[in-house]
Amino acid sequence: MPAKPRRTERRSDALSKERIIAAAINILDTDGEGALTFRALATRLTTGSGAIYWHVANKDDLLAATTDHVIAKALTGAPVDAAPGDAIRAIALAVFDAIHARPWVGTQISREPWQSGTRRIFEGLGQQLQALGVPERAQFNSTSALVGYLLGLAAQYAAGARLVAQKTSRAGFLTDVVARWTQDEPDRYPFVQQIADELREHDDREQFRAGIDIILAGIAAIR
Amino acid sequence: MPAKPRRTERRSDALSKERIIAAAINILDTDGEGALTFRALATRLTTGSGAIYWHVANKDDLLAATTDHVIAKALTGAPVDAAPGDAIRAIALAVFDAIHARPWVGTQISREPWQSGTRRIFEGLGQQLQALGVPERAQFNSTSALVGYLLGLAAQYAAGARLVAQKTSRAGFLTDVVARWTQDEPDRYPFVQQIADELREHDDREQFRAGIDIILAGIAAIR
DNA sequence: ACCTGAACACCGTTCAAGT
DNA sequence: ACCTGAACACCGTTCAAGT
Numbered sequence: 001m002p003a004k005p006r007r008t009e010r011r012s013d014a015l016s017k018e019r020i021i022a023a024a025i026n027i028l029d030t031d032g033e034g035a036l037t038f039r040a041l042a043t044r045l046t047t048g049s050g051a052i053y054w055h056v057a058n059k060d061d062l063l064a065a066t067t068d069h070v071i072a073k074a075l076t077g078a079p080v081d082a083a084p085g086d087a088i089r090a091i092a093l094a095v096f097d098a099i100h101a102r103p104w105v106g107t108q109i110s111r112e113p114w115q116s117g118t119r120r121i122f123e124g125l126g127q128q129l130q131a132l133g134v135p136e137r138a139q140f141n142s143t144s145a146l147v148g149y150l151l152g153l154a155a156q157y158a159a160g161a162r163l164v165a166q167k168t169s170r171a172g173f174l175t176d177v178v179a180r181w182t183q184d185e186p187d188r189y190p191f192v193q194q195i196a197d198e199l200r201e202h203d204d205r206e207q208f209r210a211g212i213d214i215i216l217a218g219i220a221a222i223r
Numbered sequence: 224m225p226a227k228p229r230r231t232e233r234r235s236d237a238l239s240k241e242r243i244i245a246a247a248i249n250i251l252d253t254d255g256e257g258a259l260t261f262r263a264l265a266t267r268l269t270t271g272s273g274a275i276y277w278h279v280a281n282k283d284d285l286l287a288a289t290t291d292h293v294i295a296k297a298l299t300g301a302p303v304d305a306a307p308g309d310a311i312r313a314i315a316l317a318v319f320d321a322i323h324a325r326p327w328v329g330t331q332i333s334r335e336p337w338q339s340g341t342r343r344i345f346e347g348l349g350q351q352l353q354a355l356g357v358p359e360r361a362q363f364n365s366t367s368a369l370v371g372y373l374l375g376l377a378a379q380y381a382a383g384a385r386l387v388a389q390k391t392s393r394a395g396f397l398t399d400v401v402a403r404w405t406q407d408e409p410d411r412y413p414f415v416q417q418i419a420d421e422l423r424e425h426d427d428r429e430q431f432r433a434g435i436d437i438i439l440a441g442i443a444a445i446r
Numbered sequence: 447a448c449c450t451g452a453a454c455a456c457c458g459t460t461c462a463a464g465t
Numbered sequence: 466a467c468c469t470g471a472a473c474a475c476c477g478t479t480c481a482a483g484t
Binding site: 145150180189202 | 330339342349353363364368371373375376378382383400411412413414417418422425430433434437441444445
Binding site for chain 3: 050055
């Protein structure tokens, strides 16, 4: 016999944390970080702005939940059967690609790194480092180095994307950074001067991968 | 004969970008990131909030200038005559210590990394990597790895400090993070479970230094 | 139990008006 | 040239009142 509707059963149009998260992601993807307000969210969900607080503690809670959602999904695609070194690269690149697709994830994960999204990344990388044979005493620091690097790049990428949005193109943004970094006091910044062309033309994903390889080589060397 | 007062000469109580930056740093150090508003700044400078805009483009500009000021000062102490490897550690630790003393610098540098503060760090580390003998084709990626790691740790440290402020102690904050990271679904996070004690008791500065050593070892190995 | 929406206590930024 | 401070257009969050 069919179960009686439980108390927790809801009309399909009832509010829920899941629906709020989905709407928030939608706004962030479509209109950017500045467009996510409780008023905009309420309008999109055709409800009152106060209603959202019944399901979500505050804006930080909402952003943590949306970020965790995206990171969890990104890590789902990462392989389990690959060699540890390849698995580490795959996990790191999966996170990188998720942030590339949604720069607001980078903003959030670097603004509030002590959240569940980081826990997932930490766990995924740590397990593979173990499988790689890194001795136990070096596992915590090695994983932290990898996670720290990843967070740093996330911050750079997210900030870059915000500036690209203003300058309309990635080339324009980098040309602008290089111009600002080389115009005043060029004598004080010979190294920046020297790598200016590379900075202007580099591929973010390739550079990210190169950094991961450096850290993996360092972990192997230190062990 | 004494020079005539030039047009640019000012009464000592006149506003200037320098005075605004000093007041902003004062507020940030004393009352935290949330306390820096144009109204608070105007009160401390006994002026109108609109007056600040004559010297500073907007809040982002102000924060970039304060951060650059702190980073510049931090790098002043870094040695020039040390061996390249030691100089790199010294530069990195100087930035780390500056962020330790002023977590708001970490927030700002990870939120807006494409600013002058990062340029100084990039230049300092790049020069030493050159002196270390890293081949030219590897210099850009190597420096970026180091800078990326440093920004990531800056973000972690700043976020940690914000949470410490809420929890009143660093031990309390880390205990809280560990509790949140291990309580639900412990089976899905065996690695986090395993390093929980280390996470709770680790020394940030030592871990940061360990990460720098890993990256330096990696740079040496890859070359 | 859950939702409404006005109200509160803020923000950054602008700008006419002053000196 | 530089400063004043009210005004504008927002925010996140709260909460009495509804269903």
